Amino acid sequence: MDLFDHPENPIPAGGICASVTTRDGIRLRTARWMPDRGPLKGTVTLLQGRAEFIEKYFETISDLRARGFAVVTFDWRGQGGSERLLSNPRRGHVDDFSDYVTDLEHVMREVTLACMPGPHHLLAHSTGGAIALLAAGRLRTQVERAVLSAPLIGLGKIGGRLPQRIICPLASTLSAFGFGQAFVPGGKEKLEMTFESNPLTSDAVRFHRNEAVLSAYPHLEIGARTIDWLASACRTMNRFLAPDFGPALSLPVLIVASTGDGIVSTRTAERFARQTRSARFLEIAGARHELLMEDDLYRDQFLAAFDAFVSDTTVAARAGRSEPAVSSA
Known part of the structure; x- marks a missing residue:
């Protein structure tokens, strides 16, 4: 497995790309870098969103390395340069x-903790943020803090989409009747x-x-979600909104959302943060969904x-005690 260079998106120097195989036999493409300069601040494991790929985050990887962080990232199963799951x-x-x-x-076990220096942090976007929350209980002894960009806690309303209370039961029903591997209605092989x-x-x-990177390397791209993907996302979001999930979360988390996000629900993320003592909430006015791909006006706020x-x-965070605070800006 390799990383792919492009004149508009060069590979950060010094990266090591390797494949790892999960316990259920899926090959994942991973990459890691040491920081550009000292003092060393630890390692950030960067978790992408749905349909993303390592190359999309080269700029962010360079930003983190310039701050003194080592970086680990990888493609989720079924996307980017990792093993695909269906014949299509x-x-x-x-x-x-x-x-x-x-x-x-x-x-985390085979790359981040085995090869990279601590302390360890997570930086996760959208679907990656949902996965970070799902895994937080088991990762609490390994990770100091997690920063979540526009996490998938509730669905947005882009394009006149049906409300979540209708979409989720529909996806569950279609999955139960054997349509799980089909595209969601209206879904296509290319996200144009x-x-x-x-x-x-x-x-x-x-x-x-x-877009130029995907044009040069179309094998990194995936299209619309399948019904099983959506049904599972719905089950996950329902877990987050259960009354016991937020209060049980002890990992210190910063949720950064935006007022212009139609992909995920900013208001649902804010409600989640308010019932989660270890979470802080920040809202960036005017930004859209991909905060790390946004204009510098918004992106710089996120990085700050x-x-x-x-x-x-703080001592409280290292000891694993919960931290109150929901803030907005």
């Missing part, structure tokens, strides 16, 4: 989100969008850079929040 490799499929937790735990209509970022340069939260390694 374009279908964005997973049987259950617990399989993603298996991916994360395996990479123009910059003018995209709900992800207001930054044209970063949008077109990511990341810096402040990760560097605030």
Whole structure:
């Protein structure tokens, strides 16, 4: 397994790309870097969102290394350069989100903890944020803090989408009747969008850079979600909203959301943070869904929040005590 270079998106120097195989036999593409300069601050394990891939985060990897962090990242099963799960490799499929937790735990054990210096932190986007929350109980002794960018805690309303209370029972029913590996209704093999209509970022340069990488390396791309993916996402979101999930979470978490996000629900993420004593909440006005791909006006706010939260390694956090606070900006 390799990393792929592009003139608009060069590979950060010094990276080591390798495959690892999970306990259920799925090959994952991983990559790791040591920091550009000292003093060493530890390691950030970067968790992508759905349909993303390592190359999309080269800029963020460089930003983290310049701050003194080592970085580990990988492609989830079924996307990017990792092993695909269906005969049609374009279908964005997973049987259950617990399989993603298996991916994360395996990479943490075989790469992050085995090869990289502590302390350890997570930086996760969208679906990656949901997986970080699912795994938080088991990772609490391994990870100091987690920063979640627009985590998938509730669905947004982009494109006139049906409300979650209708979508989720429908996906569950279709999955139960054997349609789980089919695209969601209206789903296609390629996620086609123009910059003018995209709900992800207001930054044209970063949008077109990511499109150029996929044009050069189309095997990294996947299309729409499958029904099983959506049904599992719904089960996961229901777990987050259960009255006992938030109060049981002890890992210090910063949730950064945005007012212009139509992909996931910012208000649902805020409600989750308010019932979770170990969570803090920050809202960036005007930004869209992909905060790390956004215009510098918004992206710099996110990185400043990341810096402040990760560097605030208080005695209470290290001891595993909960931290109150829900803040907004």
